[in-house]
Amino acid sequence: MMSARASRLASSTTGRGHHASAQDRRATTPCRFFQTGSCTKGEACPYSHSLLNRSVVASQEDEPKRDDFTRTIDGAFVQFEAGARVSKIRLPSDFSAVRISGLPLNTSEKSVRDMFAERGLHVSVDDVHMLQMEGSCGASVRSDDVLFSKKTCAIIQPGFTWEGARIYATPIAAPMPSGHNARRVDCKKVHISWHKAVRNVWMNFASGEVAQRVSDLFSKGAYRILNQKVTAGAATEARPAFQSWSPSKNRESWTVMLTEVPATAERSDIMDAITQEKNRPRYIEVGLPTYSADAGQATTIIRSLLTNVGPLEYFEVMLETNARRVKATARFLDEEDARRAVEQLDKKELPFHPKARLTVQMVYSAKFKTGTNIYDAVCPKILPQQKIWKNQNITFRAYNSTDPLRRFRLLKIEGESANDVVVAKADLESILAGVVAKENGITLWDSSLKANGKLYQAIKKLEKECSVVILRDKLKSELRLFGAQDCCEVAQLRLAELIRVESLSTSTRAIELDPHKFFWACHGGFRKIATRLGPEKASFDIISTPKKIVISGPLEDYDVALAIIEGREQVAEPVELLEPGEAAQECSVCWTEADTPIKTACGHVYCLECFERSCIVGDVTTAAFAVLCHGNKGNCRSVIGVEDLQEHLSSAVLEDVLERSFSSHIKRNPNEFRHCPTPDCGYIYRVTSDSRIQNCPNCLRPTCSACHEPHVGMSCAEHHYLMSEGYQEFRKLKEDLGIKDCPMCKTPMEKISGCNHMTCAVCNCHICWVCLKTFPSSDQVYDHMAELHGGLYDVAEVPM
Structure with a gap:
């Protein structure tokens, strides 16, 4: 038997x-529950978790996130909207937060939000982050109402019950918003690992x-x-x-x-x-396992250790079934929580296995969005760097393009050493920036490159012959080369020869257009010039102020264009079936065949380069910086949506656009925000009507938010009194020199000649020089001067 x-x-x-x-x-x-994150059995589940490896189930950290257009700039949290316009600016001092403990199990973010709403406190679901606690739930709740934590604690006092549970509220430091990290080192993520049973x-x-x-x-x-x-x-x-x-x-x-x-x-x-x-x-x-907690229970315990430190954006366990340690990644909402988690939890005994230790390491990462053509060209330079990074335990990833035309690639570098990641970031930025084409230290450029003429077409041909990418920057008047070192050297020599030959036979001249001539150009005039000279010799620049027609060719072509504009030479009306900018591949800015065409949501086509330039320049005729469409002869003026900005701009250009918009907003709103007076500090503070001394969080300089002076221990009046003698002398000197301060931003101005209408070069407000009254437009200034001051000029300056 x-x-x-x-x-x-x-x-x-x-x-x-x-x-x-x-x-x-x-x-x-x-296991469908494991795929959704709700399986509690982990690898002990009788269904195939091992089949769900990282190549099948995308990691949250690897999925390209949709940009929420929140940035940390000059110490502020800035939210942008369509047109890259600033919609909201928040400072760290604007936030407050509480931690709620003792909530019933399975409490959701929505129910917490509703609980606050019933008591007159309004928070967003996105600002409620659930915490796992033993036998109950908790939540970290943030608000941009600075009195939020005080109001909450006044309502939720000891003994307060909700849904049959006794809950408690404790003020905590508010976790800061999680902004996009393009071109910046992000350090809110940690790597966690522990021994499997x-x-x-x-x-x-x-x-x-x-x-x-x-x-x-x-x-x-x-x-x-x-x-x-x-x-x-x-x-x-x-x-x-x-x-x-x-x-x-x-x-x-x-x-x-x-x-x-x-x-x-x-x-x-x-x-x-x-x-x-x-x-x-x-x-x-x-034998018996080293600990009794199954994979799901162990994961829940580890996650609760992290959420007790601070709220998480996500927590993800890596599906590596053949490893001896469980590996996970967590991203905190606040960088300080990530640092605190490393300090408190690294080398900590596992609650379910006292003989083993938990490992928690800070992760530093930086992301870049660059053109696919640029990435392909600089790959020979990235590959040797990648080997160096690998030896430093820095990972480099290039994600496949997600847009249908595959114009861009998302790149990421990541590691556990802050210094190594910063150095790697600088190396990658240098590679992606390319090299400026020069000869004997002088930048190679020809004015004809402002248009898509013969020289530009020759350069595009040179790109293919030399296996490089050559980008034209009209704003900086330079050419940038991308590719292998030897290919760039050959291309640079040939570029110098092309430009040398071209400069002997042609040049570029711009014809500025007043409003009347611009209207004429939009309604057939530019077409007459392009038909007479050839489309490669004439281009339309409707971004600049004033508008221009650019002629690339000899002086004779420029004279012909002037003659057509002035009516001295007659040209037959061109046959035109489609409106300018409406042809399938015609750029709405330069009115020539679009080079690397893109189409906006409003249906207008641009050269990729023209679109980038129009975004960077923005629209200066509105009260605030905005990126508007130039289609339909400049009459579209639709606000370019965030989707178009995200889709068509590289990370470098997009960040430039957002920073320009923010800088313009601060300059145009000096009564709301000011920059710290310390040179090179750059942080901003909020202007207040009452005197408040606040220390800059960056340089610690004390500044009064009302009068903008560092008068610690005294009122604004006392400070002004002490400074009055010197101030009066300085004011007298400015009066003697004819210098006045802008009423809005206090920038000194001097009037040399002309009428009494002044425009501040810093905040762009319109000013009457006689009484220093400000107006939103120039027309209102002229009406004011004619009505109250008897004309536009001083009596002594009336032109004869």
Whole structure:
């Protein structure tokens, strides 16, 4: 008779055709709960988690995030809207937060929001972050109402009950908004790892030779348990391990002990690992796991340790089933929470396994969005750098383009050393910036490159011949080369020769257009010039102020264009089936065939370069910086949506646009925000009507938010009194020199000649020089001067 234990063992070895092993069972169907993050059993789940590796289930950190257009600029949290306009500016001092504890289990962000709304406190669901606590829930709630924490604590006092639970509110430091991290080093993420539960296994063999052979196969990794390599000890001779067997049938006994065996492994899994029948053991004894918490429970405990430090944006466990440690990634909302988590939790004993330690490491990363053509060109320079980064444990990833035309690639560098990541970021930025084409230290440029003429077409041909990318920057009047070092050197020599030859035969001249001539140009005039001279010699610049027609060619072509504009030369009306800017591939800015065409949501086509330039320049005729469409002869003026900005601009250009918009907003609103007076500090502070001394969080300089002076320990009046003598002398000197301060931003101005209408070069407000009254437009200034001051000029300056 075979014992019950032996019977169970036999069924696991001889019944393989009838009973699926644990490994076979896992390979049947993926667990849908695991895919959604709601499975609590982890790898102990009887469905296939091992099938869901990182190549199948996208990691949250690797998925390109939609830009929320929030930036941290000059110490402020800035929210942008359509047209890259500033919609909201918040400072760290504007926020307050509370932590709510004792909430009922399964409380959601929405129910917490509703609880606050019922009591007259309004918060967004996005500002509620749930915390996992033992036997209950908690929440971190943030608001940009600076009195929010005081109001909350006044309502939720000790003994306050909600949904049958007694809850408590505690003021905490407000976690800052999680802005986009393009071109900046982000350090809100941490890597976490801990030992998986393992167990020891003893295998009994009748032959020492077989036992040693099996030990060697496990040690080499030829035999794996649940696809994981384990540690095998040497075969040792031992007394029979299983007393239920007759000693006469077990005259010789050899044992091999396996360690680091996954805790989820069963006897059948060990048998499945030994693929050859002749190597199978007679008996298997499975030890207890190192800890009893299953994978799901352990993950929940680790996550709760992190959320007790601060709210998380996400928490993700890596699906590496053959590793000996569980690896996870978490991203905090606040950088300080990430640092605190490393300080408090790294090397901490695991709650479910006191003999093991938790590892928590800070992760530093930077992302870039660059043109696909540029990335392909500079790959030869990135590859050797990538080897250096790998030796420094810095990872580099280039994600596939997500836009249909595959114009851009998202790049990311990441590592656990802040200094190494900063250096790697600078190296990658330098590569992606390309090199400015020069000859003998002088930048190579020709004025004809302002248009898409013969020289520009020759350069595009040169690109293909030299296997480089050449970008034209009209704003800076320079050419940038991207490619392998030797290819760029050859291209630079040939560029110099092309420009040298071109400069001898042609030049570019701009014809500025007043409103009347601009109207004429939009309604057929420019077409007449392009038809007469050739489309490669004439281009339309409707971004600049004033508008221009650019002529690339000899002086004779310029004279012909002037004659047509002034009516001295008649040209037949061109045949035009489509309106300018409406042709399928005609740029709305330069009115020539679009080079690398893109189309905006309002349906107008641009050269990619013209679109970038129009975004950077923005619209200066409105009260605030805005990116508007120039289609339909400049009459479209639709606000360019954030989707178009995100889709068509590289990260470098997009950040420039947003920073220009922010800078313009601060200059135009000096009564709301000012820059710190410390040179090169750059941080801003909020202007107040009452005197408040505040220390700059960057340079710590004290400044009064009302009068903008550092008068610590005294009122504004006292400070002005002490400064009055010197101030009066300085004011008298400015009066003698005819210098006045802008009423809005206090910038000194001097009037040399002309009428009494002044425009501040800093904040762009319109000023009457006589009485210093300000107006939103120039027309109102002229009406004011004519009505109150009798004209536009001083009496002594009236032109004869």
